[in-house]
Amino acid sequence: MAASTGTLEHAAQQDYERGLIQRIRDGEHEAFYVLIRPYEKRVYAAALALLRNDADAEDCAQEAMLKAFKNIQQFRSEAKFSTWLIQIAVNEARMRRRKQRADLIEPIEKDQGEEGTYSPREFADWREIPSEALERKEVREKLAEALSSIGQIYREVFVLRDMEQLSIEETAKALGISTASVKTRLMRARLMLRDLLAPGLGGPWSRDLSFAKGVKPW
Amino acid sequence: MVIDCEHVWREVSNYLDGEVAPELRTAIEDHVRGCKHCTAVLDGMRNVVELYGDERMMEVPVGFSRRLHQRLEADMSPSRRTFLGWAVAATASLLVAGAIELARSSVFRSPDLRSEHSRTSNHVPPDMMVIVAQEGKTFHVAGCPFIHDKAQLRTISAHQAEQEGYAPCVRCMKKYLDATASAAPNRSKEAFGG
Numbered sequence: 001m002a003a004s005t006g007t008l009e010h011a012a013q014q015d016y017e018r019g020l021i022q023r024i025r026d027g028e029h030e031a032f033y034v035l036i037r038p039y040e041k042r043v044y045a046a047a048l049a050l051l052r053n054d055a056d057a058e059d060c061a062q063e064a065m066l067k068a069f070k071n072i073q074q075f076r077s078e079a080k081f082s083t084w085l086i087q088i089a090v091n092e093a094r095m096r097r098r099k100q101r102a103d104l105i106e107p108i109e110k111d112q113g114e115e116g117t118y119s120p121r122e123f124a125d126w127r128e129i130p131s132e133a134l135e136r137k138e139v140r141e142k143l144a145e146a147l148s149s150i151g152q153i154y155r156e157v158f159v160l161r162d163m164e165q166l167s168i169e170e171t172a173k174a175l176g177i178s179t180a181s182v183k184t185r186l187m188r189a190r191l192m193l194r195d196l197l198a199p200g201l202g203g204p205w206s207r208d209l210s211f212a213k214g215v216k217p218w
Numbered sequence: 219m220v221i222d223c224e225h226v227w228r229e230v231s232n233y234l235d236g237e238v239a240p241e242l243r244t245a246i247e248d249h250v251r252g253c254k255h256c257t258a259v260l261d262g263m264r265n266v267v268e269l270y271g272d273e274r275m276m277e278v279p280v281g282f283s284r285r286l287h288q289r290l291e292a293d294m295s296p297s298r299r300t301f302l303g304w305a306v307a308a309t310a311s312l313l314v315a316g317a318i319e320l321a322r323s324s325v326f327r328s329p330d331l332r333s334e335h336s337r338t339s340n341h342v343p344p345d346m347m348v349i350v351a352q353e354g355k356t357f358h359v360a361g362c363p364f365i366h367d368k369a370q371l372r373t374i375s376a377h378q379a380e381q382e383g384y385a386p387c388v389r390c391m392k393k394y395l396d397a398t399a400s401a402a403p404n405r406s407k408e409a410f411g412g
Contacts (some may be wrong), residue, residue: 028393120227134269140274163270
């Protein structure tokens with residue numbers, strides 16, 4: 001039942017967005033603000049995760065929205081607008097990274113051994129971080145810090161799949177990689193983040209971040 | 219099927235995504251039940267997915283939406299006024315309208331009108347459902363980012379909104395405002411039945 005209700009809501013949402021897109025195509029530019037409003041945070045989050053800089057991310061998010069507006073005629077109505085928009089943001093962020101040559105600056109060793117076995121760390125004092133902890137700004141900052149410390153190829157897959165909630169297929173398409181690669185990288189990203197955060201609140205993680213000092217715990 | 223820790227680590231992510239075959243799923247669950255380390259790995263990964271998937275992890279800087287709209291407004295059609303321009307113009311016209319209203323209030327009593335704009339807005343389809351804020355002066359299309367005082371909103375017909383003295387929002391109702399200058403008079407008559 002829940003699934004069918006979700007599907008219905010999804011269909012209604014898609015219909016509503018199709019209507020807005022048609023109005024924009026007919027020249028009612030103001031409808032674009034309504035269309036993008038629910039996705040502003042998601043576009044910014046995607047840009048921030050890839051660029052790791054507030055100002056760059058904001059500029060990238062603005063540019064992506066503008067490109068979406070200018071290319072709205074090319075949007076295929078059977079596609080999902082949110083996925084299309086996020087993909088534009090990812091492309092924009094990747095282009096900027098290339099311009100900044102950020103890929104060269106990022107430590108290469110993090111991206112190596114993608115296919116190798118990753119051994120998760122063992123924690124005797126494992127404590128779960130409750131989601132209520134997200135109310136605290138410092139917790140959100142620690143999570144963002146942990147995310148920005150993992151390699152680019154893992155970060156972009158993780159952000160699209162686990163933050164933007166894209167499917168494995170959508171993530172693969174947005175990044176131009178195979179679904180097998182998405183699964184492998186996602187596994188590594190999740191394990192690395194788990195290792196960075198696992199000691200939990202009140203544990204060594206919240207007092208002294210080892211990766212903040214440039215020491216890799218893995 | 220019996221699997222070791224390494225096999226679990228390779229598949230634990232797929233397991234969380236429901237991407238493993240039933241046989242492997244059972245094997246993972248059997249292994250995890252008896253392995254403290256793998257239990258911690260599975261719980262930890264589940265925690266990571268839940269935390270990062272939370273809406274609260276998606277924050278935008280203060281003023282993000284406003285700056286985004288300014289940029290869009292400036293680039294959508296460069297010849298048009300900027301958002302700031304519109305805001306200043308709208309505020310100025312409201313002030314002027316208010317001053318006129320005050321000056322004339324003793325002679326021409328029109329207490330129902332919330333804005334001077336109301337008088338020229340009758341080309342909006344009267345049966346169109348619009349949003350009004352209790353303390354606002356304008357009516358909007360649902361979802362218009364310029365709706366203020368979001369706590370006290372009502373959905374009413376454009377006709378009723380005009381009757382109550384609300385004026386169309388210069389942003390979301392612009393299509394109908396633009397129509398005033400061109401062929402609008404005829405259309406507005408049709409819309410209102412003459």
